[in-house]
Amino acid sequence: MGLRLSSGVRDDGFRERTGRDLQASYGSTLVALAERGLLEWDGHTARLTPRGRMLGNQVFAEFV
DSSP states (O other), X not given: OGGGSTXXXXXXXXXXXXXSOHHHHHHHHHHHHHHTTSEEEOSSEEEEOHXXXXXXXXXXXXXX
């Protein structure tokens, strides 16, 4: 749900809530979505790009 926010999902917040590392859990997905221009991933925070917001449901399906 955090991806729906402009602030995105921070790795430390994800780890705090789930006990898991965001990059370890979804690293290949984060990179693939970033390569497709749907997500910005700086190694600490994942957030949707403007294009990613338009295709949000497709982005979210990648994490399921």
